[in-house]
Amino acid sequence: MEKFAKSFPSKPLGAKTAKPWALAGVVGSGNLEVLMERGGKPADAMECQVETSIPGYKASWLAALADFAHHYPAGGTKITINDQGAPPVLVNLRLRQAYDHLTKGDK
Amino acid sequence: MTGAPLFHELTARQRIAALADPGSFTELLPPPERLTSPYLAQLGIPVSFDDGIVIGHARIKGKKVYLAAQVGQFVGGAVGEIHGAKLTGLFKAAARDEVPCVLIIESGGVRLHEGSSGEIAIAETMRAIFECRALKVPTIAVIATDIGAYGGIGILSTCCDFRVMTEHGRLGISGPIVIEKWMGKKAYDSANRALVWKTSGGKTKYLLGDADALVHDTADAVRDGISKLLGKSRAVSLTAVKARQKELAKRLKKFGAATDPDAVWKGMGVRNIEAASLASGPEFAALAKRGK
Amino acid sequence: MITAKSAKRRQNKSERIARVGKLARGKFVSPGNVPEVLRRIIEPGDILCLEGDNQKQADFLANQLATLGKKDLRDIHLVMSCITLPAHIELFNKGMIKQVDFCYAGPQGTAVADLVKAKKFPVGAIHTYNELYARYYIDLTPRVALIAAAKADRKGNLFLAANTEETPAIVEPTAFSDGIVFAQVNEIVDKLPRIDVPADQVDLVVEAPYPMHLQALFTRDPAAITDVQVLMAMVALRGIYEKYEVQSLNHGVGFNTAAIELLLPTYGERLGLKGKICKYWMVNPLPTMIPAIESGWVESVFAVGGEVGMERYTAARSDVFFTGRDGSFHSNRAMGQLAGHYAIDMFIGASLQIDINGNSSTVSKNRITGFGGAPNMGCQPTGRRHPTKAWLKAGAEANPGPGSPPGRKLVVQMVETFQAGRVPTFVEELDATDPGIRKALHGVTPVMIYGDDVTHIVTEEGIANLAACRSVAERQAAIRAVAGYTPVGLKRKKRETEDLRARGIVQLPEDVGVRPSEASRSLLATQDIKGLVRWSNGLYDPPPQFVDW
Numbered sequence: 008m009e010k011f012a013k014s015f016p017s018k019p020l021g022a023k024t025a026k027p028w029a030l031a032g033v034v035g036s037g038n039l040e041v042l043m044e045r046g047g048k049p050a051d052a053m054e055c056q057v058e059t060s061i062p063g064y065k066a067s068w069l070a071a072l073a074d075f076a077h078h079y080p081a082g083g084t085k086i087t088i089n090d091q092g093a094p095p096v097l098v099n100l101r102l103r104q105a106y107d108h109l110t111k112g113d114k
Numbered sequence: 115m116t117g118a119p120l121f122h123e124l125t126a127r128q129r130i131a132a133l134a135d136p137g138s139f140t141e142l143l144p145p146p147e148r149l150t151s152p153y154l155a156q157l158g159i160p161v162s163f164d165d166g167i168v169i170g171h172a173r174i175k176g177k178k179v180y181l182a183a184q185v186g187q188f189v190g191g192a193v194g195e196i197h198g199a200k201l202t203g204l205f206k207a208a209a210r211d212e213v214p215c216v217l218i219i220e221s222g223g224v225r226l227h228e229g230s231s232g233e234i235a236i237a238e239t240m241r242a243i244f245e246c247r248a249l250k251v252p253t254i255a256v257i258a259t260d261i262g263a264y265g266g267i268g269i270l271s272t273c274c275d276f277r278v279m280t281e282h283g284r285l286g287i288s289g290p291i292v293i294e295k296w297m298g299k300k301a302y303d304s305a306n307r308a309l310v311w312k313t314s315g316g317k318t319k320y321l322l323g324d325a326d327a328l329v330h331d332t333a334d335a336v337r338d339g340i341s342k343l344l345g346k347s348r349a350v351s352l353t354a355v356k357a358r359q360k361e362l363a364k365r366l367k368k369f370g371a372a373t374d375p376d377a378v379w380k381g382m383g384v385r386n387i388e389a390a391s392l393a394s395g396p397e398f399a400a401l402a403k404r405g406k
Numbered sequence: 407m408i409t410a411k412s413a414k415r416r417q418n419k420s421e422r423i424a425r426v427g428k429l430a431r432g433k434f435v436s437p438g439n440v441p442e443v444l445r446r447i448i449e450p451g452d453i454l455c456l457e458g459d460n461q462k463q464a465d466f467l468a469n470q471l472a473t474l475g476k477k478d479l480r481d482i483h484l485v486m487s488c489i490t491l492p493a494h495i496e497l498f499n500k501g502m503i504k505q506v507d508f509c510y511a512g513p514q515g516t517a518v519a520d521l522v523k524a525k526k527f528p529v530g531a532i533h534t535y536n537e538l539y540a541r542y543y544i545d546l547t548p549r550v551a552l553i554a555a556a557k558a559d560r561k562g563n564l565f566l567a568a569n570t571e572e573t574p575a576i577v578e579p580t581a582f583s584d585g586i587v588f589a590q591v592n593e594i595v596d597k598l599p600r601i602d603v604p605a606d607q608v609d610l611v612v613e614a615p616y617p618m619h620l621q622a623l624f625t626r627d628p629a630a631i632t633d634v635q636v637l638m639a640m641v642a643l644r645g646i647y648e649k650y651e652v653q654s655l656n657h658g659v660g661f662n663t664a665a666i667e668l669l670l671p672t673y674g675e676r677l678g679l680k681g682k683i684c685k686y687w688m689v690n691p692l693p694t695m696i697p698a699i700e701s702g703w704v705e706s707v708f709a710v711g712g713e714v715g716m717e718r719y720t721a722a723r724s725d726v727f728f729t730g731r732d733g734s735f736h737s738n739r740a741m742g743q744l745a746g747h748y749a750i751d752m753f754i755g756a757s758l759q760i761d762i763n764g765n766s767s768t769v770s771k772n773r774i775t776g777f778g779g780a781p782n783m784g785c786q787p788t789g790r791r792h793p794t795k796a797w798l799k800a801g802a803e804a805n806p807g808p809g810s811p812p813g814r815k816l817v818v819q820m821v822e823t824f825q826a827g828r829v830p831t832f833v834e835e836l837d838a839t840d841p842g843i844r845k846a847l848h849g850v851t852p853v854m855i856y857g858d859d860v861t862h863i864v865t866e867e868g869i870a871n872l873a874a875c876r877s878v879a880e881r882q883a884a885i886r887a888v889a890g891y892t893p894v895g896l897k898r899k900k901r902e903t904e905d906l907r908a909r910g911i912v913q914l915p916e917d918v919g920v921r922p923s924e925a926s927r928s929l930l931a932t933q934d935i936k937g938l939v940r941w942s943n944g945l946y947d948p949p950p951q952f953v954d955w
Contacts, residue, residue: 008158028146033125034162035187037826042145042163060160061828067891089160094824095891096634096866100922107923113131119928281955307954315954391955392939 009062013069015076017053020045020083025112031105032097039093043105047085059090071095075102084109118332122259122282126168126183129218132333133340134172134181141170143200151194153228162188165196169204171213175341179216180208186220186261193267194225198235205242205253214252214344215243217274222289223265236266243273250347252276254340257283257316258331264289272324275348278339279316279325281394286314308391312375317390317398321382322365330395419584422447423609433562433605434594435612440470443610447586448550450481451504455548455580458488459571459739460510460778461623461711464554465491466590466614471552472496483507485546487535487572488778489514491619498526507546509533510776518774522846532769532852534781536743539572542579551580551587554618557598558591562605565598568691568712568720568735569620573603575740581607590614599732622714622949624690626664629934634822634866637915637925639665640673642754642820645869645918646862647683650796650816654686656746656783658755662820664694666754668930671701688745691716691727691735693948696941697931699726709735710742710779719945739779746783751796752816753783757854758825761836762882762894764857764872766819770837777854784817784855800861804873814873817855820864823890830892831865832885857881863888867895868914875911887912 028044039059047054053076057068075081086102093101124132130139143149145163154161166188172181182204184191193201201217208215224232246253255271255278257263262284263271271277271285279285288296290304303309312318320328326343329335348354369378376387384390384402393401425446429439444467448454456471457464471479472493481504484497489511497503498521507530511518521527533541542548553576556567566573580587588610589603643666646652657663670684684698685705691713698704707727712720712735720727720735728736746753757766757780768775788811790797797813804814821831838852861873863885870888875881887903889895906912915922927933932941935952 008155008160028144030127030145030163033185033187034160038187040162044146058160060158064828066893066896070896071891087163089162091160092828094822094828096822096824100634103922119926120933123927123933306950307952308950311954392936392944 008058008060009065010056010058011065011068012054012056013072014052014054015073016051017076017082018080019050020080021110024110026109029105029108031108032093032101034089034091037092037094037097039088039090039098039101041101041105042087043109044085044087045083045109047083049083051082053081053084053086055086055088057088057090059088059092061090061092067095068098071098072102075099079106081106118334120331121280121333121336122331124333126185126218126220129183129333130168130170130172130181133216133218133337134174135176139170139172139181141168143169149196151196151228153194154189157227159189159227165194165200166191167197167200169200174216174337174344177214177341177344179214179344180204181216183218184220186259189225189227191221191261191267192223192225193221193232193235194228195231195235197225198232198239202235202238202242205239205246208251208253209242209245209249212249212251214254215246216254216256216340218256218258219263219267219271220259220261221263221265221267222261223267233266236270240270240273243270244350247275247347247350250349252344252347254278254343256336256340257285257325258336259283262286262314275346276326276343277319277324278327278329278336278343279319280329280331280336281311281316281398282331283316284311284314285319285324309375312379318375318378320399321379321384321402323361328395328399335395415584419586422449422586426610430610433609433611435610437466437612437615440467440612441473443588444471445474445478447588447610448479448482450479451483452549453483453485453546455542455551455576456484456486456494457551457553457573457576458486458490458494459569459711460488461620462554462569462571463491463619464552464590465493465619466612466616467552467554467588468493472500474502476501480504483546485538485542485548487538488512489518495521501526504528505530507531507533507538507541508776509535509538510778512775515773515775519770519772522774523771523842527846529846531847531850532776534777535572535739535779536747536782539575539740542575547583547585548576548580549585551576551585553577553587553589555589555591555603557593557595558589558608558611558613559595559598562608562611563598563601564589564591564603564608565600566602568717568737570602570737570739571711572739574738577603577607586610588612590618592617599734600730620714624659624692624713625715625949625952626659626661626692626694627935627952628664628668628694628930628932628937631661631665631668631927631930633925633927635662635665636669636927636929637920637922638662638820638822638864638866639669640920640925641869641915641918642666642818642864643669643674643679644677644920645913646752646754646816646818646864648677648679650751650799652683652752652796652816653794654688654750655684655752655754656688656750657692658753658780658783659690659692660756662756663754664692665930667692667694667698668932670698670703671931672929674703675701686750688742688750690737691720693935693938693946696938696946699723700941701931708742708745709737710739711737714949715947718947719942722945743779743782746779747785748787748790750815751794752818754816754818754820755780755784756821757819758831759836759838760819760821760832760863760885761857762832762834762885763878764819764860764863764881764885765836765853766855767836767838767851767853769843769852769854771840771842774843774852777852780854785859786817787815790815800873803871804861805876814861816862817860818862818864819855819860823865823867823888823892823895830894832889832892832894834894865890868912869918871911871913880906880911884911
């Protein structure tokens with residue numbers, strides 16, 4: 008298992024979100040789970056914590072998370088990830104889905 | 115031919131969202147509480163925020179229910195300490211509040227990584243189910259996916275009042291590979307998917323009366339199937355158990371020597387095996403005359 | 407005038423057949439006598455062709471051959487397209503083979519790699535199919551060919567049924583050079599449905615005790631197609647099929663292309679593309695083609711081989727598939743590969759590894775799979791002269807010089823940036839450049855498709871139009887731009903990527919009108935095998951491993 012945490016600068020989240028937290032994905036082989044919560048500090052940073060069963064891909068994780076923080080106003084969120092070897096395309100998809108659910112709600 | 119997403123392809127959370135009246139689901143012990151397994155990390159397996167089961171309460175067609183869905187993709191939906199505690203608590207709450215309980219099952223049984231905590235939890239849950247039934251609180255198991263209901267969860271599902279199945283679901287105790295290992299490939303070829311589903315799949319279970327409803331593989335059909343059973347509950351009594359034993363003895367007598375599941379289907383009133391194999395849900399039920 | 411040499415070759419054949427003597431009744435050998443017959447008709451130093459096609463195998467003959475020893479058979483020059491059976495590997499273990507020339511070793515890829523490491527695999531070259539068949543007429547003419555056919559009649563005529571594959575390509579050069587053709591058949595009958603190989607090209611026949619090995623290699627279960635593959639299929643349909651108006655094509659079989667096939671009746675229909683694309687196909691009779699065929703997209707399909715379970719469906723749709731007078735399916739690998747070279751607008755397939763110059767390979771030091779037909783499908787046919795819309799449009803983008811044809815075939819590599827187990831598809835240098843492999847292959851790196859021939863790469867990140875790149879550096883930047891978060895992709899430079907995107911050389915899904923959130927399995931014409939059976943009106947008979955009802 009590999010565990011790491013990092014904060015990424017990101018434009019602040021809007022004042023209101025549809026929900027206080029959102030979950031996307033499932034922990035299974037080749038998959039991951041992303042929990043995105045409000046209430047991270049400071050308001051212009053996206054706080055991330057990743058725990059993965061496949062070590063050695065930290066650079067790839069950090070690049071994908073940095074890109075996400077760059078494209079979306081996600082400052083003030085806390086992102087916690089449980090990963091079992093998901094490819095980056097799924098990581099991006101789940102981050103986007105969690106973000107959509109958090110900001111716009113479930114429909 | 116396209117359109118409605120198939121129920122067996124939805125995630126556990128999507129299933130709950132599709133079955134509950136819009137906006138009516140409130141999750142209990144949700145992910146932010148981080149009630150994760152205390153054991154998996156030592157084995158190099160990542161934890162899951164809900165430990166593989168989503169529980170809460172909702173309304174189905176206006177009626178209040180306790181509703182849970184297992185996450186089959188997470189360690190096979192198997193029951194560990196936290197998962198088990200949520201399951202037990204759910205049925206206990208149902209008994210306490212006299213509110214029906216619906217469980218969307220997708221589990222291979224006990225989570226072996228966590229040893230006896232899963233066993234104990236399943237046993238305690240079964241006791242809670244019987245409490246519900248003694249109070250005439252309906253308990254419904256939905257078995258609608260390929261992972262099915264096996265092991266201790268297979269047993270647990272038969273403790274509920276009713277089972278709603280689709281053709282994708284399977285119900286048993288030992289999995290096909292285990293059966294093949296003990297009985298030999300000639301007796302039971304686990305690679306023969308048609309055989310596996312004809313012996314433990316939803317259609318056969320419906321024919322034999324082990325499933326109470328056979329519905330199409332869509333959320334709407336499952337919802338309707340659940341809703342029809344929400345007002346009912348069957349008491350567990352000595353008379354009922356004895357009657358059931360008699361039924362099973364009859365079944366063993368009639369089909370005990372059968373070497374081919376088609377013989378069972380024919381014996382239960384299916385005339386056109388090929389058409390029945392391709393049919394699903396109510397169409398299958400129409401092609402078969404369910405006898406006991 | 408008969409020269410001494412031709413008399414010698416013909417005489418040698420007569421001697422071999424004479425040695426068979428009473429072990430055969432006319433042409434017919436009983437199964438128990440096969441090993442001894444093989445011993446008598448094959449001589450040391452012979453070029454021996456063993457029918458190991460992609461799908462069908464002359465496995466009974468191979469198994470009997472593998473019971474012989476080095477004292478019976480040695481210095482054999484083995485020529486065969488596919489090394490697939492343990493019996494094939496056994497020939498090398500026994501030291502019978504002096505040299506092997508082949509095309510593909512998929513199922514035995516690991517075993518072949520082990521033989522290479524043990525220096526027990528003396529390979530001439532890895533070929534593409536038509537290249538090997540061509541050499542059967544030049545310098546690799548088989549002296550003895552062991553082939554597989556469905557049926558024989560009492561005269562020795564052969565019926566090849568749906569899986570013709572390359573039997574004619576093996577039989578013709580052998581028969582017309584005084585070689586010996588020995589066929590195993592499933593059944594000997596009085597009258598054949600049709601004659602595919604005439605008796606005077608066949609010397610010996612055995613009715614094998616078990617039917618020839620034939621695998622369902624090209625059946626892809628729609629249930630295994632992922633949302634990501636649907637996304638890539640949508641991107642390919644809009645960014646390539648629609649843009650270039652691809653009318654004729656070959657799909658390298660895989661889940662990505664199966665997703666495209668299953669999106670035609672739904673997504674393709676929605677985009678108004680029926681009649682504008684995908685009318686003429688060179689591809690095996692894939693079950694996942696059924697919905698598109700039933701929806702009226704397909705004019706014709708020619709195939710290199712059959713596919714288990716599609717016999718009744720193809721016979722019923724003889725308006726689309728090539729069938730014989732007897733009503734049943736016909737295929738031909740050599741001609742199908744030829745069609746795939748000259749007569750189609752586009753080839754699209756996948757690979758295990760692609761380097762920064764767009765070269766691809768499936769060979770690594772632990773697994774030597776070879777090429778199959780990919781080098782032939784995935785190269786520019788500069789001999790082509792007839793124009794189509796797609797050929798001219800792709801050609802215009804490539805800006806060919808005055809000494810080059812004006813058109814280009816679309817050669818598309820469609821890959822996810824990571825393979826299973828998070829192994830990156832994109833690499834700086836191919837595993838195939840491993841010195842041990844290059845040494846075994848006489849200094850040649852086994853590249854499957856060369857970057858210069860590739861026009862587009864499609865990943866889950868988007869499309870890179872390599873044909874429109876004007877320099878090696880530009881092409882490398884375009885590849886890095888779609889290589890996602892692989893180490894190769896992480897080296898991309900932001901400014902370069904943005905520039906390529908502005909010029910349309912790199913296109914993201916949004917740029918071709920596809921929203922990733924739309925990509926869902928529910929868009930497929932059917933999501934499981936059972937659905938394919940329904941689409942075929944019950945004519946498709948899935949092999950047992952795909953049936954769960």
